[in-house]
Amino acid sequence: MKIIDGNIASPLGFSADGLHAGFKKRKKDFGWIVSEVPASVAGVYTTNKVIAAPLIVTRESVTKAQKMQALVVNSGVANSCTGLQGMEDAYTMQKWTATKLKIAPELVGVASTGVIGDLMPMDTLQKGLSKLVVNGNSDDFAQAILTTDTKVKTVAVTEQFGRDEVTMAGVAKGSGMIHPNMATMLAFITCDAVISSETLQLALSQNVETTFNQITVDGDTSTNDMVLVLSNGCTLNQEILPNTPEFDKFSAMLHFVMQELAKKIAKDGEGATKLIEVEVINAPNSLDARMMAKSVVGSSLVKTAIFGEDPNWGRILAAVGYAGVNVPVDNIDIYLADIPVMLASSPVGFDEEDMQDVMQADAITIVVDLHAGDSVGRAWGCDLSYDYVKINALYRT
Amino acid sequence: MKIIDGNIASPLGFSADGLHAGFKKRKKDFGWIVSEVPASVAGVYTTNKVIAAPLIVTRESVTKAQKMQALVVNSGVANSCTGLQGMEDAYTMQKWTATKLKIAPELVGVASTGVIGDLMPMDTLQKGLSKLVVNGNSDDFAQAILTTDTKVKTVAVTEQFGRDEVTMAGVAKGSGMIHPNMATMLAFITCDAVISSETLQLALSQNVETTFNQITVDGDTSTNDMVLVLSNGCTLNQEILPNTPEFDKFSAMLHFVMQELAKKIAKDGEGATKLIEVEVINAPNSLDARMMAKSVVGSSLVKTAIFGEDPNWGRILAAVGYAGVNVPVDNIDIYLADIPVMLASSPVGFDEEDMQDVMQADAITIVVDLHAGDSVGRAWGCDLSYDYVKINALYRT
Structure with missing residues (x-):
């Protein structure tokens, strides 16, 4: 191709x-x-x-x-x-x-x-x-x-x-x-x-x-x-x-x-400044993986955090948790732009300066490793910015 | 009491x-x-x-x-x-x-x-x-x-x-x-x-x-x-x-x-300037009515419209439509702050000045009449403002 x-x-x-x-x-x-x-x-x-x-x-x-x-x-x-x-x-x-x-x-x-x-x-x-x-x-x-x-x-x-x-x-x-x-x-x-x-x-x-x-x-x-x-x-x-x-x-x-x-x-979502790609790996099946990826990429709190270039990975785990998928949540790794921020569902320290650097990119990848199978799911979205509100508050008039 | x-x-x-x-x-x-x-x-x-x-x-x-x-x-x-x-x-x-x-x-x-x-x-x-x-x-x-x-x-x-x-x-x-x-x-x-x-x-x-x-x-x-x-x-x-x-x-x-x-x-939702109350009436059952009310009150597009004091009732009907409830959608009335904006699923004209007046209130009520039963469901939320984004983009740091 x-x-x-x-x-x-x-x-x-x-x-x-x-x-x-x-x-x-x-x-x-x-x-x-x-x-x-x-x-x-x-x-x-x-x-x-x-x-x-x-x-x-x-x-x-x-x-x-x-x-x-x-x-x-x-x-x-x-x-x-x-x-x-x-x-x-x-x-x-x-x-x-x-x-x-x-x-x-x-x-x-x-x-x-x-x-x-x-x-x-x-x-x-x-x-x-x-x-x-x-x-x-x-x-x-x-x-x-x-x-x-x-x-x-x-x-x-x-x-x-x-x-x-x-x-x-x-x-x-x-x-x-x-x-x-x-x-x-x-x-x-x-x-x-x-x-x-x-x-x-x-x-x-x-x-x-x-x-x-x-x-x-x-x-x-x-x-x-x-x-x-x-x-x-x-x-x-x-x-x-x-x-x-x-x-x-x-x-x-x-x-x-x-x-x-x-x-x-x-x-190019309304008001977007960054593309967010979420990849859920090692999931029990691909439907669960996709549901979880979409839950994370759709979270208003994750979206605003990415807009603010804030590595608020707790919100990522929370969105994994309410995805409506029955997967054990006690052994999850999360990577934000390739930097591990959570391993085995516990926070890990990271270099704040390195993180600030990668968070400035205009595409941010979030990887969630469930250690619970071999399926993958991906979802795409964008950050939630002031401009989203502006565009939609004044669209009709 | x-x-x-x-x-x-x-x-x-x-x-x-x-x-x-x-x-x-x-x-x-x-x-x-x-x-x-x-x-x-x-x-x-x-x-x-x-x-x-x-x-x-x-x-x-x-x-x-x-x-x-x-x-x-x-x-x-x-x-x-x-x-x-x-x-x-x-x-x-x-x-x-x-x-x-x-x-x-x-x-x-x-x-x-x-x-x-x-x-x-x-x-x-x-x-x-x-x-x-x-x-x-x-x-x-x-x-x-x-x-x-x-x-x-x-x-x-x-x-x-x-x-x-x-x-x-x-x-x-x-x-x-x-x-x-x-x-x-x-x-x-x-x-x-x-x-x-x-x-x-x-x-x-x-x-x-x-x-x-x-x-x-x-x-x-x-x-x-x-x-x-x-x-x-x-x-x-x-x-x-x-x-x-x-x-x-x-x-x-x-x-x-x-x-x-x-x-x-x-x-008092983050960044809220207005309370939104949605009341779905004449629904087949109260669970459907509640799901629909919640779908409307949770719509980002409805929330930003209310923030902008924009009577964008089309977004309300759209949110009724994706609530996941199996109710006929061809005979729906919608009232925005008591002003009818849609009757029998068709737009009705309203006085723009009257509407602007009521939209300035700090509590906005949306009534959706399904004409499909006698159950009622209510849900509450708030508008989506610049401050919501501001608060959540910068919460952690």
Whole structure:
């Protein structure tokens, strides 16, 4: 596998673009991805009981058509908690796009992110759609889907499958409300491999637990989260089938793309100054390890301590303790940026100056060794800063 | 029931005091409650897997002796995550107190709150204990148990049981790490009723779910939480027995004291500027209602919005949706400080100026009407402010 300097339109047969339509004041707020041919599609959606209209429409179309050819996304207005009008608007968004592209409506995915509860300004949408042209600047797509994100989040890789080179690319938006099981997160992944929607769903589902579902920014789960993977078969390689070495290779490729996007989302959490990576090792099983890692990375007290560059490892052990995992807690080692701070569940002294040095890094790794098995779990998050409060206290107004 | 201007030593036969021993730099940090005679005792303890040494010692003694006569508490050092030495120190704390008071060690409860991971400074403890005298200023006890709390938290009530007047009083400390199922919270309740330890435990257990377990400050659950109720029988009234009108009266009294302490803890959460009360009504059952209320009051996005005086009700609905409760979410009404903001799960317009006025209050009530039954659940919390971050980024150093 090779990391390339590409974007969401790097896989064969895809194009993407973004522009300012007017959902937001000045920034780009409307984008699209289009495939030359209908692509196989797989998706995972928010676990929130309250599901935004565009997700309902997209999920329904994916189930019905089992293919997707185009995807339109706006940022600024989430079209969530908008009742029947919101549903109608999401269907209209799908229909207008289909008409513009001269394809069937159910081949169009729609996604919205931004303020909850406001109705979609349909004239703004129409204005955006009127400028939709296939073949554009896909870096603008990465910009157009952002809300309070400070950076675009993209990754692209290639891998050899026999004589064919398959390209896969991902783009995401994250920021606030990132937590278990899909939060206000949108991630779109394109690929040019030949793979059925069913096999694609298998690969997506088996990788989501260890990647996107292991990041947390503030514990809130949004109504609009969605990950969609499109693979259009344009490389004309052999079809990738389950239970083959090719599937494993494809799955590893997808895992890498998803994990990179997940880490980029965590690092760019609202107000974040540092990426936090927690690795729980020697656990009885990987589910327990992941739950514990996520408990630590999600602790407000750990997050504020890391923001303050304070090696308050007691809070780490406390978060291990309330993870809801039945593991003995009397023989735990904790390492903060490779410096042991607790061995066999007892504090160990460390050089305060060395610690101050490593705590200044913009990525902090916490390792928790349970000495209770051989499984590993990882989770990613960010520190909790003044800016998180500032951004979220004043978001709506 | 009558609220009186009393304190933890108001029930007959109790005394309490507090002083500065040196666990903290300047503030009072060591206190005790002593009963003239061994009292019936009931307790609930943290659900964190990592349990601090003083809790292990106290719980063990309560189980063994089924009585308690004295309680010593220090603030500044939590004696948590301190390994075998921590256990030894907690036993020593119990033994030294017993020797000083000339009672059996298992009649002494010990509690510690403050920084996790540091060993107890035993010379400081000895210094504090050397000044322990029965009959002191019980307002100083309320001071001595605080950490980052800004206010003492006390409540006292009386109730007639036949010709006898029973007095009950409570004192608590709260602040950070307040969350489900006992967080860094200490609450001590004294009473002079005649009641067995078993019946007292029954009354405590049936009220803890709707009071202390319904407050949240930051989602972290501490290693040191404990609620202890002591009732010494000094009124010489009839014994209160289960399944009697007297028991119901006693339980209502205890519920009131616990709820008042819980609300005071929520209101004084670290960095809090506002108390948030969430009431979920017309729910299918009270457990679901409580889970939902707690999900809303614990949402970082709701908390920051309230801090910003922003009526961002979409975040409230989102938190209802991820509460993990299986309730239809298509016919929900939401009221923010009595102003309807959502009816039948659709936004309703409101007067922005009226809303700005009510959002300035220092207590904000959120009502969520599910139209799905007749049960009610309440939860209390506080907003998330810059000061929360400040306090917790710099706590240890």
